[in-house]
Amino acid sequence: MDEVVKGLIENEHVLVVATICTETVEYARKIHDTWPTATAAMGRVIAGSVLLASTLKDKQKIMIQIKGDGPLSEVVAEADSFYRVRAYVKRPHIYMGLKNEKIDVGRGVGKGFLNVIRDLGLREYYQSSVELQTGEIARDLAYYLNVSEQIPSAVSLGVYVEPDNSVKAAGGFMIQTMPETRAEIVDFLERKLSQTQSTSSMILQGMDSLQILEEVVGLPIEVLQRGTVTYFCPCTKDRVINAIVTLGREEIQKMIEEGKTVDVECYFCKKKYEVTVEELKILLREI
Structure with a gap:
């Protein structure tokens, strides 16, 4: 069962969120018949939308839209406060090969913009955009949070695709500091994150979302919320x-x-x- 865990580092002003959404991404892959590069890009955007959904209030929604000049063209995922998510990639039959033994998502995305659209239950949506920095999505999302929302953040997203094109692991984590966060904690987290293994590796090892957070920060976590991630489309x-x-x-x-x-x-x-x-x-x- 796919899940999301949201918490705080005990006695510290640091928000931590992690999700495992392997089944959701595999379901989306089957619906859209995506090839590996498209699968990896869509899976990362799905995981990213779930992480951002952890900051929503009841009945709110958030959408991440990646628009680039690469072969994928556009990747979109939308999640709500109940962690119901849906997604699509404009050109699903794309495989760009490997780069450093990982699927080359950056070349598939290319240059362009990351747009975040928030539905806060008001008459108008709130939208903000940043220029894509790498096309690898995780760093682009962290850049958006740091620049557009001015929240110091670290984001990791990972999708592992098997040779038969099925999704074996998908998920991510997000670490956000606050103005009250002590400088020594920030330094500690930066050192710890520089040594952290990939999200997909931790999922393949059998870690759950809380264990991933504990592995990443190396400190006890006070859990604030647990949720179930599902693929859901409200179209009628x-x-x-x-x-x-x-x-x-x-x-x-x-x-x-x-x-x-x-x-x-x-x-x-x-x-x-x-x-x-x-x-x-x-x-x-x-x-």
Whole structure:
């Protein structure tokens, strides 16, 4: 079962979060039929969205969008405060080979921007962007947190893909210091993080999320929250119809004149919906 653990280093002002989301990433891989580079990129963005979701309040959502000039083009993951996540990659059939014995995600992503969109339950979304630094996603996400949100952060994300293309390990961790954090603790964590093994290696060794955090920081953890990570898409036919409304009367009239049923596929879960000509006519009258 996929999980997320959020806590504080005991007696210190340091937030720590870790997730293991192997089953979720493998489920997403099967839905989207991704090849290794696309799988690794999508899995990292999924893990990153879960980590950021740990900072949300009830019923809020957060989306990470990676848009680059590399072959993958775009990778998106959205997670809510209940750790329900969904994702897609625009070009799923991409494999760029290895770099330093790891899947070369950076070359697959290329140069571009990391966008974070927060749905805080208000009328408008809050969006902020930073330029991609490496395309490897973890360092880019840490850069976003440090620069855009001004929260000193360290982020590690990892996905291990088997030769048969299945996902054997996926997850990540995030360490965030606060203004009250003592300088000696910051120095200690920096030294400890420089010696830390990869997230995917720790997952392959059988560590759970709490054990990963304890291994990473080397100090006792006060657990604040545990959650279960699941793949979930809330798409419905009503949502599809609402999306068609945004096209405007002229475009809907053209669809009606063509006399064909409109087929719509959800980016996130690949579910297909049909909107008939009669339904389009009713929709046109209503708007």
